[in-house]
Amino acid sequence: MRPALAFAAGAVLLAIALLIIAPAALLDARIDALSDGRLRIASAAGTLWQGSGELVLMPAGTRQPLLWRLDAWPLLRGEIRATITLGANGARSATVAYGRDRLDVHDLDVSLPAQSVLLAAAPRAPFAVGGALALHVERLVQLPDVLDAQLSIEWHDGSVPGSLIDAPISLGDVRIALDGRGAAINGPLRNSGGDVEIDGQLDVGAAGTARLDATVRPRGSDRASADRIAMALAALGAPDGRGGYRVIWTGTWR
Numbered sequence: 609m610r611p612a613l614a615f616a617a618g619a620v621l622l623a624i625a626l627l628i629i630a631p632a633a634l635l636d637a638r639i640d641a642l643s644d645g646r647l648r649i650a651s652a653a654g655t656l657w658q659g660s661g662e663l664v665l666m667p668a669g670t671r672q673p674l675l676w677r678l679d680a681w682p683l684l685r686g687e688i689r690a691t692i693t694l695g696a697n698g699a700r701s702a703t704v705a706y707g708r709d710r711l712d713v714h715d716l717d718v719s720l721p722a723q724s725v726l727l728a729a730a731p732r733a734p735f736a737v738g739g740a741l742a743l744h745v746e747r748l749v750q751l752p753d754v755l756d757a758q759l760s761i762e763w764h765d766g767s768v769p770g771s772l773i774d775a776p777i778s779l780g781d782v783r784i785a786l787d788g789r790g791a792a793i794n795g796p797l798r799n800s801g802g803d804v805e806i807d808g809q810l811d812v813g814a815a816g817t818a819r820l821d822a823t824v825r826p827r828g829s830d831r832a833s834a835d836r837i838a839m840a841l842a843a844l845g846a847p848d849g850r851g852g853y854r855v856i857w858t859g860t861w862r
Contacts, residue, residue, distance in 0.1 A: 632659030635676075646728045649674065663694065667731055668724035675701075682707075694718050702745070709752050711862065716745040722763060738767035738776060750862065755814040756789040766802070769840070777837055778802040784810050797822050803837055808855075816862040825852035 632652035639647050645666060652661035657678045662671040675693040682689040687707035694702070695718070702716035719742040726733050746758040766779035780802025786795040797808035797820065808822025824841055826834040838853070845855035 632656060632661060635659070635661075665720060665724050665728050668721070668727045670720055670724040672718065672720070711748070711750040713745050713748040716743065716748075718743050722766065735769045737769075739763055739765040739779075750814055750816075753791055753814055754789065755791070755793055755812065757793060757812075758787045760785045766799075777804060777840060779804060779806065782806060786810070786812065790814075792817075803827055803833070804841075805852075812861055816860045818859050818861045820855070820857040822855050823848055823852045824855055825850075 632654045633649075634656050636649040636652060639649055648664040648666060650662045650664050650671065652659055654660055657680065658676070660673075660675050663674040664671050672694050677691045679689040682705070685707075687705060687710070689703070689705045691701050691703055693700075694716075700715055700717065703712075703714045704716075705712040719740055722737045722739045722741050725741050726737055740763075742762045742764065744760050744762075747756065748759055749756040761784045763779065763782040766782050767776040768779065769776055778801070780799045782797070782799040784795055784797050786793055788794075792811060792813040794809050794811040797806060797810055799806040803826065805825045805827055806822055807825075808820060811817075811819045811821075824845065826837040826841070828834060841853040841855075845853040848854050
C-alpha cells in the first residue's frame with residue numbers, strides 16, 4: 609500500500625510543480641476561447657502565473673504590450689483574478705476578476721485605433737472609421753442583477769464615411785460617461801467639434817444589454833456640405849423634423 613501512496617503523492621506533487629512552471633503561452637488558448645477569437649496573446653514569456661507578452665486585437669492585429677500576474681487561490685472557487693498592465697508607457701495596473709456570476713474591473717486604461725475595435729466587433733464591416741478609442745474604467749462590477757460602474761469612453765478625432773466618393777464626416781471628439789448602480793444605468797453621449805452635433809444617451813443593463821439613442825445634426829452654414837452630411841445621416845437614422853436624424857442602436861456589451 610505504501611508504494612502506491614508514495615506514487616500517488618509523487619504524481620500529485622509533479623502535477624503541482626508542472627502547473628507552477630506552466631509556460632505563459634498556455635494563456636493564449638484561454639484568452640482565445642473566452643474572446644471568441646477576438647483577442648490573442650503573442651510573444652508570451654514567463655509563466656502562466658506571471659508573465660509578459662503582447663495583447664493582439666484580431667483581425668486587425670493591433671498589439672499592446674501586456675504584463676500580468678494571476679492569483680492562484682481564487683481558482684479554487686472558479687474565479688480568475690489577475691493584475692494586468694497594458695501599454696509601454698508605465699500605465700497604472702488594473703485588477704480584473706472573472707467568475708461564473710461576476711465581472712469586476714478596476715483602474716483600467718487602454719487606447720486602441722477605432723478601426724481595430726470595429727473589426728473585432730464586426731469583422732465584415734463594409735466601411736472604415738477614423739480616430740482612436742480610449743477606455744477609462746475606475747470601476748466596473750457586473751453581478752447577475754446589478755451593474756455598478758464609473759467609466760468613460762472617448763473617441764478622439766472620430767470620423768465615419770460620408771459616402772463612397774465624398775470625404776469622411778468628422779465627428780470631433782465623442783465622449784460617453786457612465787456612473788451609477790442598478791439593474792440598468794445610463795449616461796450622456798456628447799461630442800465637441802466636427803461636422804455634426806451629437807446629443808444622445810447610452811443605456812446598459814446588468815444582463816449585458818446595451819441601447820444607444822442619439823440625435824445627429826449637421827453643423828455649419830455651408831449648405832452644400834450640410835446637404836452631403838444629411839444624405840449620409842439619412843442612411844443611418846430617421847429625420848427628427850428639426851434638421852437632425854435620430855439614430856438608435858441595440859446590442860450587447862459582454
